[in-house]
Every structure is written in structure tokens, then in C-alpha cells.
Amino acid sequence: MLLAKKRIAGMTIFSMAAVLALTACGGGGGSGDKPPAADGDKKSSGPVNMKIMWWGTDARHQATLKALDLYTQQNPNVKFTSEYLAWDAFWTKLTTLAASKSMTDVLQMDGAYIQDYAKRGLLEDLSDVDLKGIVDPKILDNLRYNGKLYGIPLAHNGSGIVFNKAELEAAGVKIPAKDWTWDEFFAFAKEARSKLPKEKYGITDGTSSWEWYQFYQTSNGKGPMMVDGTKFSLDKDLWFKFQQTYDQFRKNNTVPPAQVQSGFKENDPKSDPLGSGTVMTRTATVGSVSVLEGLLPGKVAVVNNPTGPSGGGWAQATIFLSVSSSTKYKAEAKKFVKWFITDKEAGKTLGTTRGIPINEQIYKDLLPDLKRVDTIGKDLLDVALGKALPFYPAPPGWEDFVKTYQTEMEAVMFNKQTIEQAYDKIAAKGKETEMKLGKK
Template sequence: MKANKKTNIIVAVLAFSLILTACSKTVETTGTGTPAKDAPAAGKNADLRIMWWGPDDRHQATLKALEMYSAKNPNIKFTSEYMAFDAFWTKLPTLAASNSMTDILQMDGAYINEYAKKGLLMDLSDVDLKGLVDPRIVNNVKIDGKLYGIPLSHNGAGVAFNKAELEAAGVKLPHKDWTWDEYFTYMKEAHDKLPKGKYPFTDNTSVWDWYQFYQTSNGKGPIMQDGTKFNLDKDLWFKFQQMHEQWRADGTLPSAEATTAFKENDPKADAMVSGVMARGVTVGSVGVMETLNPGKISVVNNPVGPAGGGWAQATIFFSLSKSTKYAAEGKKFIQWFISDQEVGKTLGLTRGVPINDAIYKTLEPTLSKKDLMGKDLLGNALDKALPFYPAPQGWSDFTSLYKSEMEAVMFKKQTIEQAYDKIVAKGKETEAKLNKK
């Protein structure tokens, strides 16, 4: 499940690791073309250091975008650094600790609050986003009334499922706004009707935020309320975990050995090429499921409860370092990055569904089925979406313990009750640290 994997990576690196990664690439990008006739007059010369994460198609598209900008603004050149997601979040804390962050940096929804509150990011509230970004989105991503990142794309959580194989087995398909009770019913029916070796869903026992989706949808709030108060609902938690234990016992879920061997998006080891009919995905990642299972995949939002379910909001941003010497130049570039139609075509969906709806509309007629799937998932998720609840600062110890203790349950090395006691103890310890002055 991509959202869960992402969250686990996030909380694992928030301790500001000092390990530098060797997998980054640094290049200097300068304009090589002739400036456009309508290009603004050259201003202050600036070499903007910019850093982002992502796959190779994002890297190449972004490099082209930077060349386009320098061609129109000869006084601006870029020194670019790009790498994989986990490498980025290993290196950035090191740069922050040495006061050497890049001028422009890609920022994630689960990190931005931490970096903003540490005084590392510049307030971008004066960037004119009228007609570019829905004001509701802008207000939703503000921190203490200030805008520390310009959103680049839409995102959200949901479920991808193998429609073709479920229909062939006669299983009632998940539908928009399906409830958790319907999810539980689906699990039983799919288990009864699917052939041997096929499973209704991934086993998310050890993934803390999959349970959190259940708790928040039932109106009980996130596990760490307001980022400081431990808030694990005992009754809901036991109901959820006992259900999963029963499913493992009767073969509804894959074995613990199979579950821990799955590798997301791997052509040979992803759960959905290994007999599993459905798993959690995000708007930005769901297209991979169509690539792995051509013509078979459909999408739906997460199961919902009385309070709603899942989340749908911008989680990728461009931010400026508080220490940049090129604030005006950086703000101008970021605004151009989300507003220019030509750069929009160049970037395509390399950061997900563009935040500027006008740009998406120009792209839509050219998109493949897998590319359209992200927008489809977003449309499913929006109506019932709850806020995005990232793990709070310093919570990596808790989530690591949660995973290890629940994997011990999966492998029958301890009981649910024993795991609960350890998780609660760690949660209260974490709460005390978060509230320590």
C-alpha cells in the first residue's frame, strides 16, 4: 500500500539523520535557447539551487522545464539536485542542520509542518495564485495562517481493485463511498468465491495508518490527536485486529510470510500480481496498477464511516528556504511553474494530477487509461475525504514499534493483547516526549 509505505518512510527519517546518500545527481542547468520576444527584462542574476525527489521521468521533465525558464529569463540559471524519495528525506535533514538547504525544494505534506515550525521555510502568502489554485486548497494547506509551500498537484488515498477477476468470480464490486461494513462483507464474499491462491485484500495489520483510516472514519480522530495527545481507541482497535486475525486463520488474507515479501509496484512481487485482488493506493501511484494488470483495474475511495473516509488534498509543494538570497526570483519561478501552459505540457503528470485545473484540461485529451486513473481516484475520494493526518514530529519510534509488534502477531509470536499493551505504553511515552517543554 503506497500511502502506508510512504508514511512509514517519512516517520523513519524525521530524526534528522546525518547520513548522506550517494544516489543523488547534481547538474547545472542553464538556458541554451534564445529568449522569447515577450520575455521580461533581465533582472538580478541568480543561480537558484533546486532539489526534488521522484522517478526518472520526473527528473527529465523538470530539467527541461528549468531550461525553458532560463531561456526566457537569461539572468536565471539553476543548479539542480534530484534523487529517489527516501534518499531525499535522508539528505534534507543534513542540509537543514548545516543551514545549507537549497533555495527551492520540493516539500511533502507530511514534512512541511515540521520544517515550517522550525523556521526553515519562507512564507509564500504573497505569491499570487488567483486563477491558478482553488482558494479552498490554499487555505487547507496553510500553517498558522501562512503558506509555506505552493501546491503542485492533487493527491489522495483510495483502493485499486482487480475488477476483471472479481467479476469473473461473481464477487460484488467495491463502489464509491462503500462503508467499512461493506468492506467486511466484501472480504467474506470474495474469500468464498475466489479460486484458491487468490485473496480479497492485502493484510494491513502492521500498518498503523490503515487502522487510523478506520478510527478517523468512525469519528474518533487520529491516533495522535492534535499531534500531541495519544488517542488509540481500544474497542475499535481490538475489533479491527481481531477481524484480521480471523481472516489470517481462515485464509482470507495471505500468509504472514507472503505479506512481508510483497514489494509495491514490482512487476513480479507486487501484491496485485501475486494473487491479491485489491490494495491501497494514492492518486500519484495508482497508474502503476494498470501497467501491471492491463485492462483489469478499477478504483474506488477508501471505505467510509460516519465521519467520512480516506483523504484527498495537495501533498507535494515547492517551498523556499528561509535563508535564500533569491526570494523574489524563487517566488516568480514557482508561480510560472504552475501557470505556464507550455511547461505544463512538458511536465505532464510527472508529479500527479496538476494543481492548475486549466493545465490538466489541456493534457486530458492526450492521456492514456493509466494516466486518467489518478484523476478518477481523486474524483472518488473528494466527497468523503477527511484531513491528511501525517505522523507527528519524532514519532518514528512509535511507528517502528507498532510495525514490529503487529508483525509478531501476524507470525503468531505474541497475542493481540500483548501487542496492545506495548503499543499503548510506547504511545504514552511518545506523548510525554511531544509535550515535554
């Protein structure tokens, strides 16, 4: 199954963020009601110029700049120096800033990296920011690292499957149902192959995606492939069962041929597997599903990832605002990050540019003006929550393993090597990575 690039969402459509790094200052005058400072913090009275950076789409950039102007209007002593980048450029820049101990005062943070930055002492503890009645305590508990909170969650996120309901119904294929199992998912693929036109498919080939296999492993109670970010854990028997299923699908033409699969490009109208009409299902996140509704307006519906004995998929906040531990504006920064998710005007300005707002009241205020393209993410979240497992991204240090996994399994897809040969290389790379991380 071709996975939507998230990210992991929060990914809200990181792969579409193609703008280069820009720098802009937010200003403004006037006055207004100031939200309360974080518990125990003193209010800043002198001039404050906070640096802030984030990644995302142009819509997110423009909305955030307007929100910063609004904050300055309410707090005339505070101005911002803003930098906004595409996903890859953001992390490249942040790595450099961290190494030179010059991280911005406030920064957007992702669930895949927040523990690593916190562990290195680069993020401020935000546990004293009072979020009672604003964020569900269960959400906050899931986000703590060593009992501390290093990021204010901005939006809900989760994984699921988007399907072309209109075409499936027209072909007489049974529609995916909430909480379906992996057996039902594979049965769906076979039925779709038997009823759809020759060059249309029920599912994509999930062989080369380590994440798609990990969904299978975790749903069967075997845990993630990278335990605590340091230990490699690949269940050999389960992995072979999964890969052999897809191997048979390739032989039976149940999934697209490797040549077709390799040409897929997510969110592109002509080459997205679902958007182009070639495949009837595709994975997506809460933050990215709106793109697919935009490509096929009124034709798609959502369902959770296939489930096993332990559940399936994930639903968790993955995008945050964090504060650098080196900032000289700690009190003002804490006040600002709370304001970012509580101020009603800011909520209207930011809309759903980072996904479904974590503050339920803000989302309710937005709801009357939202269209289907905005609310389908909430539909996906609702179906994902019931059986959701924790969010298990590839931890820092596993990048080479992820590339190796994809490369070796693509070789299998193109019949250049056997599943057994691929397993040996993948397992060896996993152990090698584990040893390297263990020595750090």
C-alpha cells in the first residue's frame, strides 16, 4: 500500500510544501485582550523579537503570518522573525541550528523527532502551560517524554484508507467496512480484481513500504520494527507471510505491475494511484486526505487501516509548537504557544491549515463554514480512533535502513531477487543499524 507522506500530518501534506525558505517579520499596532500567561511565568514588559520557524504548504504559511500579526496587535511589545520552509529543508536547517546552538525561540515540531530533540536537551519543558479544558488529558499523557511535555499539540492526526466509493459501487465490489481485518482487506483486493476493468486495481503493492508492513506487524501484536528507536525487531515468520501474500497478488495481477507501481506520485492528478483512477484505495493521514477529496470530489470515503488482534493503524497528535531551551523569552514563548491554540481569532485565521485543531471548541467554531474537503479529515479520525495503536515513526538514525528496505523490496517487485534474498539484506541492515545506534 502506497503510504501518504506525512508526516507522518501532521503532517498536513508535507510533500506538497515546495516553497523555498523565506524570511519575514510580522508587525502591527493596536491593543487587545491578552491571554493569561503560562502558570508560574512572568509577563514580559520590554520589547520581544521572537524567532519562529515551521514547514508546510503556502496556505499554512500565509495563515500563520496573519496569526503572528494578530498576536502583535494584541501584544504590541512582541514581534516575530519568521522562517517557513518545505519539509526536507526545514529539518536540514534545524539540524544546522541545533548544532550551532542557535535554534529559533519557537519552532514547529513533528512526532517523529520531538523525543530526540527533547533527549538532547534542546527543547523547553512546557508542563507548566495550563491546558486544562483545552486539550484532552489522555492526549497529553501520550505525548509526554520522561513525564514532561516538550510540545503543545496543534492538531489531531491519524492514519486510514481512502477509497473510491463511487467506482467500487458501480462495479459491484463490497465496500470496505469499519474495523475490517487484514483477511477482509486481502479478500477485498481479490474481489476488486475480479470485478473491476482490466487496468484498475483494488489495492497497490505494499511490498516496498516498511511502514505498511509495520502496520501488519503491530496489529498482530508483535510491536514496531524499531523498538525505542534503538532495537531492531522484525518478526521473520510474519514478514514472510505478508510478503508471500503480495507475491501471489503480483502473479495473479491483483496489484499493479511493478512498472505501473513505480510511476505513482502521490497527490498528482495524473499519477496518484487513487486520484488517477488506477487504484481504488490509498492510505492517507487526517491531514492529507483533503487532497484526495479535492482530486475526486464527492467520490471518496474513508475507513480505518486493516486490523488484527491488537488493533490497527494509529491516531495521535503528531504536530506541535515547541520552545527552544536556549530562548531568552521563555515566559513570552510559553504564553504565545498557548495563545496559538486558544485564541478564537487565531483559530479562524489558521483554520485547518495544520489539520483538525486540537482545541475542540475552535473546531466547532470553524465547522459551520467548512466544506467537505475540510471535514473529511475528521471522518477519517473518527473511524481510526477505535482500534488505533501508538504512532511508530522511523526514529532518527534509521534513515539508511528505510532506504535499504525500499530498495531491496523494489528489486523483488521487479523480479531481480527473491524474497529470501531481500530478507537477508534487510535483516543484516537492521542489525547493523542497531549496533551503530547502540554505540552512540
